[in-house]
Amino acid sequence: MSLLLDLFTIVAVSSGLFFFLAGTVGFLRFPDTLTRLHALTKADNLGLGLIVLGLLPRCPDLVSALKLVAIWALVQLGGATASQLIAEFARRGGGR
Amino acid sequence: MSLVVDLFMVLLILTSAVWTVLARDRRDAVIAFIVLGLQLSLVWMRLMAVDVALTEAAVGGGATGLVLLRACARLQPVEAEGRLPGLRAQIAAGLLCAGVGVALAAVILAPAAPAPSLAPAVAAHMDEVGLKNPVTVVLLAYRALDTLLEKVVLVLGLIGVWALAPDLFWGGRPASLRAASPSGTLTFLARVLPPVGVLIGVYLVWNGADHPGGTFQGGTVLAAMWLLVMMAGLGELPETRALRLRRLVAVGPALFIAVGLAGFWMADGFLSYPPEYAKPIIVAVEVALALSIAVILGLMVAGPAAKEPER
Known part of the structure; x- marks a missing residue:
């Protein structure tokens, strides 16, 4: 059972890291602000989401698990809002 | 393996630091400084200094960064x-x-060997204060005078x-933080986030007694929520002469000084607590300090008064 859980953590966290890597590469390589934001949101949503998912079985109790999920949800909210704001700014011609 | 990670962190931090100094544009420099603050908080985490990491992220990266960005905006016409x-x-x-x-x-780079440390002494006397977070014990019991002066x-x-305000504006409102055309997204965030953020701020202050967290971290989160509401235009900044506002600014330090003076006849001297009441006193002081810090940080970001006080 613990081997299965370990395997689950390793697979989920590694996939999360892959999305972070992909997001970073996209951020560096994509041509304009909007597509770069699109790349970053993948790291925020899926990357962090998968890492949190992989860490859930490691939590000693339910409260710490809920805290991890809450952190993910807050990062979602913050990231989504920040991307919207940057995108609006870029569309008004403020970006480079 | 961990050495590789540490070296990589050092490299990143040096890069951000050099970028902060060399950036031609003032705003670029400030953004690099914010990045530097976040990286430093990661280093504090690796050193297991969670309290310092939280403070560095909240104050070093967040609050200071915001103050500097506002300063940049004010300096633009001068430039x-x-x-x-x-x-x-x-x-x-x-x-x-x-x-x-x-x-x-x-x-x-040239520390005294062995480095002086009072950590064993603190660990030996932790029980007398009744708190479980050694950082809070040092800040509010053993080195309370430093914290008070801070x-x-x-x-x-x-x-x-405030003194930067022209005489004409003294006591008036600071320049509005509201964006020229508040975006719907920002307004949405300013409606959804504050209930959660205020809860997290209170949690950080309350938790500070026994776990990492404390007045500065919690106060900064509260200030951030206040500023968010102002920026979205859902609330207006108060006049700097408002009595209630000034009371909030003063309540933390004032309570701290009052508790310190009470120590003369309740305990051994200035800022010493009677052992049986140490915990409730410290928690009360922390709550008042967090309120004051939140209001002070918010007002610092808002800047000096920029409008005539209303009659």
Whole structure:
């Protein structure tokens, strides 16, 4: 059972890291602000989401698990809002 | 393996630090400084200093960064007029900064051996205070005077910011933080986030007694929520002469000083607590300090009064 859980953590966290890597590469390589934001949101949503998912079985109790999920949800909210704001700014011609 | 990670972190931090100094554009420099603050908080996490990491992220990265960004915006018209400090002043500032850097490096690179530490003494007497977070014990029990002066300095800093207002505007409202055309997204965030953020701020303050967290971290989160509401235009900044506002600024330091004076006849002297009430007293002081810090940080970001007080 613990081997299965370990395997689950390793697979989920590694996939999360892959999305972070992909997001970073996209951020560096994509041509304009909007597509770069699109790349970053993948790291925020899926990357962090998968890492949190992989860490859930490691939590000693339910409260710490809920805290991890809450952190993910807050990062979602913050990231989504920040991307919207940057995108609006870029569309008004403020970006480079 | 961990050495590789540490070296990589050091490299990242040095890069951000150099970028902060070399960036031509002032706003780029501030953004690099914010990045530097977040990276430093990661280093504090690796050193297992969670309290310092939280403070660095909240104050070093967040609050200071915001104050500096506001300062940039205020300096833009000055820069456009070409009123930059002369070459001599620039060289003097550079030399002073280099001097401070070299002195700090000398202190850190050539420590006394063995490094002086009071950690065992603190660990031995933790039970007498009744809190479980050693950082809070040191800050509010053993080195309470330092913490008190730190908060007084914050009040003085705010007075300094307010003093930049012209006589005509004294006591009026600071310049509005509201964006020219508040975006719907920002308004949405300002409606959804504050309930959660206020809860997290209170949690950080309350938790500070036994776990990492405390007045500065919690106060900064509360200030951030207040500022978010202002920026979205859902609330207006109060006039700086408002009595309630000034009471909130003063309540933390004032309660701290009152508790300190009470120590003369309730315990051994200034800022010493009677052991049986140490925990409730410290928690009460922390709550008042967090309120004051939140209001002071918010007002520092808002800046000096920029409108005539309403009659």
